[in-house]
Amino acid sequence: MxxxxxxxxxxxxxxxxxxxxxxxxxxxxxxxxxxxxxxxxxxxxxxxxxxxxxxxxxxxxxxxxxxxxxxxxxxxxxKRNIKNYRWTEEDKEVLRNLKGTEFERIFTVMFELLGFKVYKPPIFKDHNIDVIIETKEGHKICVDFVDYTERKKVDEKYIKNLIAGKEKYNCDGVWFLTNRFLDDDVEDIIYKYDINLFEFNQLTQYFPSYRIVYDYDDNRTRFxxxxxxxxxxxxxxxxxxxxxxxxxxxxxxxxxxxxxxxxxx
CATH class of the missing domain: 1.10.287 (Helix Hairpins)
Structure with a gap:
């Protein structure tokens, strides 16, 4: 259509x-x-x-x-109440069994809380040095942490290497920290080279309980x-x-x- x-x-x-x-x-x-x-x-x-x-x-x-x-x-x-962190028997048992990086970190944080400046050597564990601490007066100290599993590796060659690190980084001294006890012959070598030794008993005497680091971590996390x-x-x-x-x-x-x-x- x-x-x-x-x-x-x-x-x-x-x-x-x-x-x-x-x-x-x-x-x-x-x-x-x-x-x-x-x-x-x-x-x-x-x-x-x-x-x-x-x-x-x-x-x-x-x-x-x-x-x-x-x-x-x-x-x-x-920080003001560091002296109140005393070692209990339970704390001491934890200390005896700290290993490697945990042992190192806990006492590194303690150094900071105690007023030391803390530095890492430019080369990781150079000359067996884990950290370098500095006092308020400007004195530098090389620090080596050796947990109970690593004690057997410590001999005169090991200690001489530490001393070489001390000279390299112009440190005024060396501190050797371990959470058990060393054999007498190893202790003699350490004292021979004028190294300050902190074994288990000295750690619990001169440092606060490791619990302060846990409280520190909790505080800093919240902060x-x-x-x-x-x-x-x-x-x-x-x-x-x-x-x-x-x-x-x-x-x-x-x-x-x-x-x-x-x-x-």
């Missing part, structure tokens, strides 16, 4: 499309006007929300800062956690300050533009 379109049909269709187009245009202008009219109130609502969030994060930051200071006070108390939380909340405060500034700038820009438009009209 063939459909014929006449000029009148096209004319009517054109009129309908024009009417629809005009209606759509005015609807668009109306919505655009509403949107522009609500732009500043919407921005102000964002600003109000950011201000509330900023206050919330400031309170959190204040709380974490307070916790940081409390943990730091605990740390200072820990770093609160430090991270404090930084994160402070960052959130700074971020809100930036967003509030951007909102204020946007509102000023809109008001300025509207003022210019009014002048043109």
């Amino acid at each position: 063939k459909i014929d379109f006449h000029f009148m049909d096209f004319f009517i269709l054109g009129i309908i499309l024009i009417i629809v187009g005009i209606y759509a245009y005015f609807r668009y202008r109306e919505e655009k006007h509403k949107e522009e009219k609500m732009l500043i109130p919407n921005l102000l609502s964002y600003k109000d929300r950011y201000l509330k969030e900023k206050d919330m994060y400031k309170e959190r930051a204040k709380k974490f800062l307070s916790m940081l200071k409390e943990v730091e006070r605990e740390f200072e108390d820990l 770093h956690n609160f430090e991270l939380l404090y930084k994160e909340t402070r960052d959130e405060v700074i971020r809100r300050d930036l967003w509030i500034k951007e909102v204020d700038e946007k509102i000023s820009e809109i008001k300025r533009k509207r003022g210019e438009d009014d002048i043109k009209d």
Whole structure:
């Protein structure tokens, strides 16, 4: 079936499309006007929300800062109360069985808590030296940790190597720490080279219990956690300050533009 379109049909269709187009245009202008009219109130609502969030994060930051200071006070108390960390029989049994890196780390931390500066030699275990400690007076001491499983390797050659390390790093002395006891002939060699020997009995006499290191680790872990939380909340405060500034700038820009438009009209 063939459909014929006449000029009148096209004319009517054109009129309908024009009417629809005009209606759509005015609807668009109306919505655009509403949107522009609500732009500043919407921005102000964002600003109000950011201000509330900023206050919330400031309170959190204040709380974490307070916790940081409390943990730091605990740390200072820990250092002041070193003498209270006495060795119990249970502690001594733990000491007897410390191995390798655990033995080294525990007493390295103790040196730090006792006020020594602690350095690692540039070359790992160079000349059998595990750490170099420095006193408040500036005297440097080479330190070697030998746990109970490694005592058999200590002989005169081993000790001479330590002495060579002492000369290399310009140390004023050598300390040899072990958590059991050495054979008499090995002790004689150590004393022959003027090395300070700290065996099991000397460790429990001159150093605090290893428990102080565990308390130190717990304290420092909490400190770093609160430090991270404090930084994160402070960052959130700074971020809100930036967003509030951007909102204020946007509102000023809109008001300025509207003022210019009014002048043109």
